[in-house]
Amino acid sequence: DVKVTQSSRYLVKRTGEKVFLECVQDMDHENMFWYRQDPGLGLRLIYFSYDVKMKEKGDIPEGYSVSREKKERFSLILESASTNQTSMYLCASSSRQGVGLPQHFGDGTRLSIL
């Protein structure tokens, strides 16, 4: 069965800290994505990756960076956390092997920046 695992369900950090959110998928998917979800705004794409060591900016990349050193792992980094980055973060992966294949999501990380 498809599995996307995010390292933490809940995380509390302080302003200015460097924060790492980890995501691992076991489906050998080429694509991986990071979204943030805020009430009334839906899901917004932060960064995505088509392949190892490749990354593309999404709609709201400011204040974030990503790393993909291995195919199965995609990390989101908050370089210097700020309170406006308090949000729900969702990781997803998908295959490039056909049209109409859905993205599969992890359970999400609720991040609070104090």
Added chain:
Amino acid sequence: AQKITQTQPGMFVQEKEAVTLDCTYDTSDQSYGLFWYKQPSSGEMIFLIYQGSYDEQNATEGRYSLNFQKARKSANLVISASQLGDSAMYFCAMRANFGNEKLTFGTGTRLTIIP
């Protein structure tokens, strides 16, 4: 650019009734796909149904069907015989079939099923 509009922030429906969740979209792409996801209060996003822009038949998956009207750029989700477990947020999303593979999401509809 792609845009998804979900105009119903919240809906309340009696158990066992059918419910239609609205979704309209805007795109300049000729080939694209439309997706619906369910997000229960626990937070995970569950894929429900997919419709391709060139599919002639409306997609169906069990109690879910997609009412696709291409000329009107609408892709409404229909849930038949609603159940208490259908209470959740529902998101409509779209993706171009060529080029990058990112999904564009709507703002969601919170569906509450009343016993």
